[in-house]
Amino acid sequence: MNNRQKQIHTIDMIFPLIFIVFFGFCAVSLVLSGAHIYQKTADGLKQNYTVRTAVAYVQEKIREYSSSSQVEVLTEHNQTVLALYEPENTGYVTYIYLYKGKLRELFTKKERGIEWESGQELVSADTFSVIKQKEDLLRIHLSGSGQEELVYARIYGEDER
Template sequence: MNRYFQKGHSIDLLFTVSLFCVFALSALGVTAAGAVLYQRTVSQERSDYNLYTALSYIEQKLKACDQAGGISLEEEEPGTVLCLHQEIGSSSYLTYIYAYEGSLTELFIQADQEPDFSGGTPLLDIADLDLAQTGQGLFSLTVTEPGGASQTLLWQSETFETGGKTP
């Protein structure tokens, strides 16, 4: 009898199938772990983007209005709002920045108009905007995003030397 044509053992097939199953399960596990990690990364990046963009936007607005009498905090209907005073041509304008119904919102009106805070333009999704003047022209701005993460910007006015008032 020729030994090359002998019947194989069932253990050979079982070992091959088992090895394939281990490989397939390992590949599936690595793929699932990668998907979870990617999802967390995207979620964190979205949160960081909202916080950074909101604070950067407010900071640029503050820099643009950093002049005598240009920046103030006011208590209005939606809470404490950032009020920026501007002269464009011969007209005076006010820009209000505030949190309203889950959004960072901006309202731009002429200075002699009564503000309607429900008519502002929503900019970004945020949970809260906490504004405070902590001292000699120093403003504290804290943005909280819907997931609960928050970030604070401390901004010092270059033109105001005594807490937002001209010297």
């Protein structure tokens, strides 16, 4: 009887080993699945946040200027360019435009014009358009990375014309 108790069968070792391997496989699969879902969610939020933030930034830049004579919508090389002129005739202007898939901002002297590649990159974008609906109302459309935003910005303040 002593011999029977000491005898270990192969199945006695294989079953716990298979159980541990199966548990490890399930744990790793669960972690990888969760990481994939988290990555997709984070990417979606980042894309949505990026386009919304860029549109909000453009809206706030427009609100910084107190008259409609300081805000102008230009068309250069078949592209929409938003020109924001500094007050008190300082001769400086801020251009916001789309160039090579990036929304850019350029602060420069008015007489220098737009040096397309010199602008500070704000965000990746596919389309950017600004339409002057009324003297004090702009329609801004920006899209990129599968996201699209359409907002209106009002120019507050007295016109100095």
